Amino acid sequence: MIHKNYIKFLGTAGARFVVMMQLRRSGGIWLRLDDTNVLIDPGPGSLVRCLGSKPLLNPRDLEGVILTHRHLDHANDVNIIIEAMTNGGFDRKGVVVAPSDALEDDPVILRYLRGYVDKIEILRLQQTYTIGHISFSAATAHEHGVETYGLNLFGGGHHISYITDTKYFPGLESYYTGDILIINVVRFDSGNTKIQHLSLDEAEKIIATNQPKLAILTHFGMTMIKAKPWELASTLSNRLGVRVIAASDGLEIDLDLL
Numbered sequence: 001m002i003h004k005n006y007i008k009f010l011g012t013a014g015a016r017f018v019v020m021m022q023l024r025r026s027g028g029i030w031l032r033l034d035d036t037n038v039l040i041d042p043g044p045g046s047l048v049r050c051l052g053s054k055p056l057l058n059p060r061d062l063e064g065v066i067l068t069h070r071h072l073d074h075a076n077d078v079n080i081i082i083e084a085m086t087n088g089g090f091d092r093k094g095v096v097v098a099p100s101d102a103l104e105d106d107p108v109i110l111r112y113l114r115g116y117v118d119k120i121e122i123l124r125l126q127q128t129y130t131i132g133h134i135s136f137s138a139a140t141a142h143e144h145g146v147e148t149y150g151l152n153l154f155g156g157g158h159h160i161s162y163i164t165d166t167k168y169f170p171g172l173e174s175y176y177t178g179d180i181l182i183i184n185v186v187r188f189d190s191g192n193t194k195i196q197h198l199s200l201d202e203a204e205k206i207i208a209t210n211q212p213k214l215a216i217l218t219h220f221g222m223t224m225i226k227a228k229p230w231e232l233a234s235t236l237s238n239r240l241g242v243r244v245i246a247a248s249d250g251l252e253i254d255l256d257l258l
């Protein structure tokens with residue numbers, strides 16, 4: 001059965017070591033809303049994960065690719081995904097949206113591929129983007145060393161908020177009011193403030209404040225994986241009275257069943 005609206009996690013790895021060792025996969029998030037397919041943050045192995053999915057996810061069915069930032073674990077496969085989406089450049093189509101620093105100096109999106117797509121847009125604040133039946137905007141600028149934006153995506157009657165990599169800052173949660181809240185939780189402990197990533201207790205505060213219909217933890221670093229994310233998610237669910245799950249590689253969430 002083909003689902004109408006779903007989120008599929010082609011990877012749940014966060015942070016260098018988990019990605020380098022492929023302790024979890026790092027293919028990004030495939031989102032299908034109202035018959036439009038987009039791929040968010042195609043990290044290393046994204047193409048392989050698409051083609052290895054059951055049922056297969058064909059990159060040629062994509063109408064767009066979105067990068068929240070230029071780090072390798074989010075952008076490594078963007079070029080091959082553009083090539084696959086456009087049938088090697090023979091079917092010019094699709095939209096690519098990425099922050100300016102992914103496109104300008106030392107670009108992660110190769111220039112020779114840019115003519116393969118219909119449109120390249122710069123992800124920035126105070127602009128609404130449309131890809132097929134999905135509309136989205138950059139929620140707020142994150143504190144993450146490179147230009148980074150979380151997303152609010154709309155389509156098929158759903159509002160999905162995606163808090164990508166960031167250091168916590170006061171008010172962060174106020175930008176992410178979706179029914180479905182995806183949070184990159186790299187760190188189990190909040191001790192080391194030099195690392196610009198959210199920790200589990202920060203994610204908990206965000207979920208407690210926002211009370212989404214469903215919160216999904218993903219993008220796990222080593223300390224999170226060691227602490228068994230599925231157990232942590234179930235503890236949070238019980239404590240907060242909000243449905244919280246930990247994403248696993250290949251997890252598909254049928255949004256119409258929520």
Ligand SMILES: [Zn+2]
Nearest residue numbers: 014015073165
């Ligand atoms: Zn990351």
Ligand SMILES: [Zn+2]
Nearest residue numbers: 069071144165
């Ligand atoms: Zn990052």
